[in-house]
Amino acid sequence: MDVLLKVNGTEHRLAVDVRTTLLDALRERLELTGTKKGCDLGQCGACTVLLDGMRVLSCFTLAVAAQEAEITTIEGLAGENKPLHPMQKAFLEQDAYQCGYCTPGQILSAIACVQEGHANSADQIREYMSGNLCRCAAYPKIVAAVQQAKLLMEGP
Amino acid sequence: MRPFDYQQAQGTAAALALAAQHLAPPGEERILAPAQYLAGGTNLLDLMKIGVAHPPALINITALRQDHGRIETDASGLRLGALARMAEAAEHPAVLRDYPAIAQSLQLAASQQLRNMATLGGNVLQRTRCNYFRDPSWQACNKRVPGTGCAAMAGVNRRLAVLGVSEHCIAHYPGDFANVLAALGAEVEILSSDGTARRIAFEELHRLPGDAPHIDTNLRPGELIISFRVPAGPWTRRSLYLKIRDRESYDFAQASAVVALDLQDGVVREARVGLGGLVAKPWRSHEAEAALRGRKLDQASAQASADAAFQGAVTHGENAFKPELGRRTLVRALLQAAAMET
Numbered sequence A: 001m002d003v004l005l006k007v008n009g010t011e012h013r014l015a016v017d018v019r020t021t022l023l024d025a026l027r028e029r030l031e032l033t034g035t036k037k038g039c040d041l042g043q044c045g046a047c048t049v050l051l052d053g054m055r056v057l058s059c060f061t062l063a064v065a066a067q068e069a070e071i072t073t074i075e076g077l078a079g080e081n082k083p084l085h086p087m088q089k090a091f092l093e094q095d096a097y098q099c100g101y102c103t104p105g106q107i108l109s110a111i112a113c114v115q116e117g118h119a120n121s122a123d124q125i126r127e128y129m130s131g132n133l134c135r136c137a138a139y140p141k142i143v144a145a146v147q148q149a150k151l152l153m154e155g156p
Numbered sequence B: 001m002r003p004f005d006y007q008q009a010q011g012t013a014a015a016l017a018l019a020a021q022h023l024a025p026p027g028e029e030r031i032l033a034p035a036q037y038l039a040g041g042t043n044l045l046d047l048m049k050i051g052v053a054h055p056p057a058l059i060n061i062t063a064l065r066q067d068h069g070r071i072e073t074d075a076s077g078l079r080l081g082a083l084a085r086m087a088e089a090a091e092h093p094a095v096l097r098d099y100p101a102i103a104q105s106l107q108l109a110a111s112q113q114l115r116n117m118a119t120l121g122g123n124v125l126q127r128t129r130c131n132y133f134r135d136p137s138w139q140a141c142n143k144r145v146p147g148t149g150c151a152a153m154a155g156v157n158r159r160l161a162v163l164g165v166s167e168h169c170i171a172h173y174p175g176d177f178a179n180v181l182a183a184l185g186a187e188v189e190i191l192s193s194d195g196t197a198r199r200i201a202f203e204e205l206h207r208l209p210g211d212a213p214h215i216d217t218n219l220r221p222g223e224l225i226i227s228f229r230v231p232a233g234p235w236t237r238r239s240l241y242l243k244i245r246d247r248e249s250y251d252f253a254q255a256s257a258v259v260a261l262d263l264q265d266g267v268v269r270e271a272r273v274g275l276g277g278l279v280a281k282p283w284r285s286h287e288a289e290a291a292l293r294g295r296k297l298d299q300a301s302a303q304a305s306a307d308a309a310f311q312g313a314v315t316h317g318e319n320a321f322k323p324e325l326g327r328r329t330l331v332r333a334l335l336q337a338a339a340m341e342t
């Protein structure tokens, strides 16, 4: 099947098997390997991307069904040599990871979490970030990073 | 995953017509999986990936949000479009204010990513999380392959049901929201493939396992759920959903309770009670409600109600703790609801 995917502002035309998930299309076909495959069964959040600004799981999205949307992956947050997104900066500054495998999913999920208005307290951040598992258990620092970035994202 | 035919339906009539093309011959429709509607895909694609579902065709119905994605309230009650997303219903101001149990059942389910994708219609139709059902390398599962037996009876079953089970299947209905629809006496609006509409009580949508556990619901092949109607009542504002899980967040219920109360001076005029996490299908406990009516709501009447709710419980070894967990969950939910400020 021919599909047209709009990823990080660029249109890509490609032929895929109908079974191809958005996750596999991004990683295997478009070589955007920042989006990670953890469980491939909707349980870990590593494959989180934004579809029209909304956080979703790319392992449960068929590529053919993602054609209308603007897709944002971790690669799309800051261009090469451009400043990092405040959430990326906050993850660096708070040291909110160890191995980094869950981090792209955490960052996209966290950006949406702030934009949804679900980052008003540490408890609320923990609840609304619970779909992103971290095998290294960097959870306390992830909460701190979301709190730091929220201030910058929302301005004074 | 096996290949499938994929079609995107532009509207309701198109979706019904596409499904009708794939109907299996009479008598075999429930065994030969017919075409499946693809809504959020969070249960269907899951089951396809793990080799449990292999529909020959998928009909993407997300465009039907236009027709069936609205959430509306009026004096007679609440109407939830089947294509509305879980996240939308969970945060809808009228749902939060007038039907808090519904909002809570959705907020406490899955994760925000899943709630952004999943629809209310798909949610109520999600299938059991029984480990043996979800792993085709196990031979014995009457729900997956009729007549093969049940590996869970003497196996890992601490998540499975104690109410409504049969000797052929003890699978639990895993969802949260559907238990609230059952308890509040909701109705489901359904379109059949020729476009005719029917309405049934939500309690009649799902089937008990009995001797045919492979048939989850009374939907006929090709039928499309378009909405849920929840009747208004003086009990809906004083309502809550209490969910007990192994993990504090992002987990299915081990036990849950829906409570909605109409109280006058602490005495129960009317009550609605539902249970989850340990039931074979979305559950309303008429017995628990009857035990409360006309009584002062206190520890003793709450306990009597919980005892009535679990009268018929049947356990299988590992899940023997569940009736007591369920009773305590219901008692706590009743006392919390009584203490709510409305």
Ligand SMILES: Cc1cc2nc3c(=O)[nH]c(=O)nc-3n(C[C@H](O)[C@H](O)[C@H](O)COP(=O)(O)OP(=O)(O)OC[C@H]3O[C@@H](n4cnc5c(N)ncnc54)[C@H](O)[C@@H]3O)c2cc1C
Pocket (backbone or CB within 6 Å): A041, A042, A043, B036, B037, B038, B039, B040, B041, B042, B043, B044, B045, B046, B082, B083, B086, B108, B109, B110, B111, B114, B117, B118, B119, B120, B121, B122, B123, B124, B125, B126, B174, B175, B176, B177, B223, B224, B225, B226, B250, B251, B252, B253
């Ligand atoms: C990790 C994880 C954790 C979860 N935790 C919870 C939880 O705690 N609580 C909870 O309740 N749920 C939980 N879920 C389940 C989740 O809520 C469901 O997968 C989701 O609600 C299904 O909705 P969907 O729109 O994605 O359905 P789909 O997967 O698209 O569809 C499911 C089924 O319903 C059919 N269908 C869909 N819409 C219609 C319609 N309008 N008419 C007729 N048939 C239709 C489809 O054909 C399919 O057979 C969890 C899921 C995952 C993966």
Ligand code: SF4
Pocket (backbone or CB within 6 Å): B128, B130, B131, B132, B133, B140, B141, B142, B143, B144, B149, B150, B151, B152, B153, B160, B168, B169, B170, B171, B213
């Ligand atoms: S409990 Fe039901 S779903 Fe689980 S193995 Fe037994 S028959 Fe299958």
Ligand code: FES
Pocket (backbone or CB within 6 Å): A036, A037, A038, A039, A040, A041, A042, A043, A044, A045, A046, A047, A048, A057, A058, A059, A060
């Ligand atoms: S890879 Fe998608 S949720 Fe784990």
Ligand code: FES
Pocket (backbone or CB within 6 Å): A096, A097, A098, A099, A100, A101, A102, A103, A133, A134, A135, A136, A137, A138
């Ligand atoms: S940093 Fe290793 S999994 Fe999260």
